[in-house]
Amino acid sequence: MRLDLSADVGEGADDLPLFPFLTSVSVGCGAHAGDATTMEACVAEAKRLGVAVGAHPSYPDRHNFGRAPMQMDPSALTATLHDQIQALRTICEHHDVPLTHVKPHGALYNQAATDDELARTVAGAVRALDPALVLVGLAGSAMLDAATAAGLGTAAEAFADRRYNPDGTLASRSDPVALIHDPDAAAAQAVAIARAEPIATLDGSNRTIHAQTICLHSDTPGALQIARAVREALESAGVEVAPFSRR
Numbered sequence: 001m002r003l004d005l006s007a008d009v010g011e012g013a014d015d016l017p018l019f020p021f022l023t024s025v026s027v028g029c030g031a032h033a034g035d036a037t038t039m040e041a042c043v044a045e046a047k048r049l050g051v052a053v054g055a056h057p058s059y060p061d062r063h064n065f066g067r068a069p070m071q072m073d074p075s076a077l078t079a080t081l082h083d084q085i086q087a088l089r090t091i092c093e094h095h096d097v098p099l100t101h102v103k104p105h106g107a108l109y110n111q112a113a114t115d116d117e118l119a120r121t122v123a124g125a126v127r128a129l130d131p132a133l134v135l136v137g138l139a140g141s142a143m144l145d146a147a148t149a150a151g152l153g154t155a156a157e158a159f160a161d162r163r164y165n166p167d168g169t170l171a172s173r174s175d176p177v178a179l180i181h182d183p184d185a186a187a188a189q190a191v192a193i194a195r196a197e198p199i200a201t202l203d204g205s206n207r208t209i210h211a212q213t214i215c216l217h218s219d220t221p222g223a224l225q226i227a228r229a230v231r232e233a234l235e236s237a238g239v240e241v242a243p244f245s246r247r
Contacts, residue, residue, distance in 0.1 A: 032066025
């Protein structure tokens with residue numbers, strides 16, 4: 001078994017200590033969080049540790065941390081995605097680090113998981129900028145289908161620190177049990193996903209999620225302990241933890 005372990009970073013948390021446990025990172029590009037300074041720090045640390053780097057663009061909505069649903073004209077959304085991704089790519093080029101993937105953030109990620117038109121806009125924006133980029137999306141989502149149709153590489157993503165609805169979408173953060181704070185519970189969920197074993201959803205039913213990358217969030221309380229527990233559990237289970245972009 002091989003699996004990537006990633007985190008969303010550059011979003012204001014003390015996330016550099018997580019990097020030694022990760023094989024890829026998705027870096028906030030300034031629209032919901034982050035700036036040139038945080039992008040520089042993340043790219044430099046990723047290069048030092050051999051961690052793959054991707055862009056984590058969002059709706060242009062710092063006030064809501066990119067987690068509020070929006071409706072944007074496709075051309076305006078494409079423009080902001082290009083600006084965000086290019087901002088990070090310029091920094092990557094300065095450090096001689098390849099930009100390997102794009103993973104939308106927050107509401108854009110969740111809406112594009114089920115909205116076919118929005119998914120096509122996101123995939124089209126990424127392809128127009130660089131068809132070699134991999135689009136990361138929720139396992140089983142419309143965004144991955146749109147990326148495949150656009151000729152992009154894809155990486156199906158699952159989460160160690162989030163709970164799922166029965167349909168495979170992520171539980172809303174407004175639900176008090178949406179986040180998994182216990183490192184052992186997050187590690188157990190990650191191992192189950194890696195083994196393609198069922199995990200419990202919010203209504204008590206089970207669902208199997210097939211993924212190439214498992215994500216955790218740097219702003220989840222106890223993120224460092226979660227990252228350590230997940231990495232150790234995956235390796236103990238015989239999973240080869242490696243960036244999907246280098247396979």
